[in-house]
Amino acid sequence: MTSADLPEPDSDELKALLRETEQQVIYRLLYERRDDPPTMTEIEAFYADQAGGAHAQTGRRLRDMYAIFDMKPERRDGVWVYPLRGRATSKPSTTTRRKGISARVRGEVLSSKRCAQCGKTPTDDHVKLEVDHKIPHSWGGTDDIENLQPLCTQCNHDKQAFYSSMDPFEDQIRAATQHKEPHRRIGELLKAFHAADVEAPAQVVSVVASMHQYQDDWQRRMRELRVLGWDYTTSKRKENGRMMSYYRLTAFADWPDGNIRAEIERLKKAKKNPAG
Ligand SMILES: [Zn+2]
Structure with missing residues (x-):
């Protein structure tokens, strides 16, 4: 994939692909920074600067561009960045190799x-x-x-x-499922959505939590993350007649060196008996 496939910012070709002005502005930044891809914070700041004000929907506009450009976020040096790699290719069918x-x-x-x-x-x-x-x-x-x-x-x-609708997060979801401990699977998933400035749907959290061993109480595993210094907000809304829950990470910490569950138990006990 070469950037020769990529239309110039502000070109007619680009405007035909991205009709929204906001997406055209984001594209210009991604295009100029192909060698040094920006973070979500930088994209938001750039847009606010260009448009004379922030836009609450920047994350959504960005995601809508995934269908046209290969630009899903990837982690570099510990932060999520948005590299513009080329035009989006239609996904190869997975059924053939099954x-x-x-x-x-x-x-x-x-x-x-x-x-x-x-x-x-x-x-x-x-x-x-x-x-x-x-x-x-x-x-x-x-x-x-x-x-x-x-x-x-x-x-x-x-x-x-x-x-x-979760396709843009496929790589991050698969990465989160690889971890052996449920707390870590949940935590890494929340971090991935947080990095993309998107709420994590409870439906995805529950599936990823149950990856290697079924978790009948994954919400409890989530609450236990708070003991490790993590925090999140919850929101609920009705979509197509179904009540959907979403989580948004507000704080997270490094994972303990040893066993996560053991560390949670130790911290819980220490909190109960501060003297001991
Ligand atoms: Zn049914």
Whole structure:
């Protein structure tokens, strides 16, 4: 990929691709700083300077550009930066390299005869059940039976729509799922969304928290992060008839050197018995 693919800032070609003035302004900064990509804070400051005022939606405008340009954030020297790499390429299909699920496993997953999300059944509700990956392949999920569940066509469709809205964060989500400790998976995920100035959806946090071992109380794991000096705010809103929760990180700290859970227990105890 060379920057020859990239239109010049303020060119007609660019204006045809990015209709919003704000995106054109952001593009100019990303283009000029291809060798030294800016952080979100720098992008916001640049925009505020150019436009004579800050814009609350800068993060969203930036994300909307992912569909046109290859510019997803990456971590360099401990901070998230936005390198403009070239034009976005359509994603290669992951289905081709999949081994696939055997008929036996498929039969086993569907044997519950009930949608794992809404509970509807083919017999009573005339829904069609499909095999769904709880954690998608692109986030590091496997074809193991533990990662499969039956979903009705409607629930599966809604889930796919939501997950594709998370595509810009695919790399960060997959990176967070790699950690062995649930606190660290949750924390690193929140940090990734924080770096992109986006609220982390509870739905994604719960999936990533349950990656290597199912977490029936991942909210508790989240609260325990506060013991380590982390903090976050929660917001809830109704979207398409469903109540959605989001988290926004407001403080975070380095991970302890040793076992995270042991350190949390130690700090909890120390707080209870300050003398001891
Ligand atoms: Zn369903």
